[in-house]
Amino acid sequence: MHQSSYEIVKRFRGLVDKVLPNGKLSVLDVGSCGVNGTYKEIFADSDRYIYTGLDVVPGPNVDFIPADPYCWSELQDGSFDVIISGQAFEHIAFPWRTMEQIGLKLKKGGLVCIVAPSRGPEHRYPVDCWRFYPDGMRALAEWAKLEVLEASTSWGKTGFRDGSDQWGDTFCVMRKGG
Numbered sequence: 001m002h003q004s005s006y007e008i009v010k011r012f013r014g015l016v017d018k019v020l021p022n023g024k025l026s027v028l029d030v031g032s033c034g035v036n037g038t039y040k041e042i043f044a045d046s047d048r049y050i051y052t053g054l055d056v057v058p059g060p061n062v063d064f065i066p067a068d069p070y071c072w073s074e075l076q077d078g079s080f081d082v083i084i085s086g087q088a089f090e091h092i093a094f095p096w097r098t099m100e101q102i103g104l105k106l107k108k109g110g111l112v113c114i115v116a117p118s119r120g121p122e123h124r125y126p127v128d129c130w131r132f133y134p135d136g137m138r139a140l141a142e143w144a145k146l147e148v149l150e151a152s153t154s155w156g157k158t159g160f161r162d163g164s165d166q167w168g169d170t171f172c173v174m175r176k177g178g
Helices: 003-019 095-105 134-143
Strands: 025-030 049-054 080-086 106-117 147-153 169-175
Touching (some): 003 080, 025 095, 080 095, 095 134, 106 134, 134 147, 134 169
Parallel strands (some): 025 049, 025 080
Antiparallel strands (some): 106 169, 147 169
């Protein structure tokens, strides 16, 4: 993961703390396998967060592997307060199906943050299918019946020295109405 993506999810955590200020919160990280870092640390500083890492392959930071990558029937619908995903959606052949599962597994009033590149070199893991713009994120949110709170792409320089600029992160913050 690159630094700009990590910082987006860190800012999202601040929004979560404001919008959902009370009680324990269940967090699902979609595409959680630890490749060059994870988002788990963002939620590890407080026992308020119960973090679960989901991926389609075993590896570091993976707690759950669904039998079907596009139907997470082992997880109860409406069971997560917060769902995050970063640097995974470009590797998902059918991201609308994954987004549909996110919408199903999110609690009413819950929050989602998806981060994916708008550009950058091919980086197969094991495939590299997509690049995303805000309109694409809005379309996925609509498919999953989620309300978009913010969708944006980093078109300029981020100031990070780790190569973050090459990816032009697009992120979308969504909420499930209820």
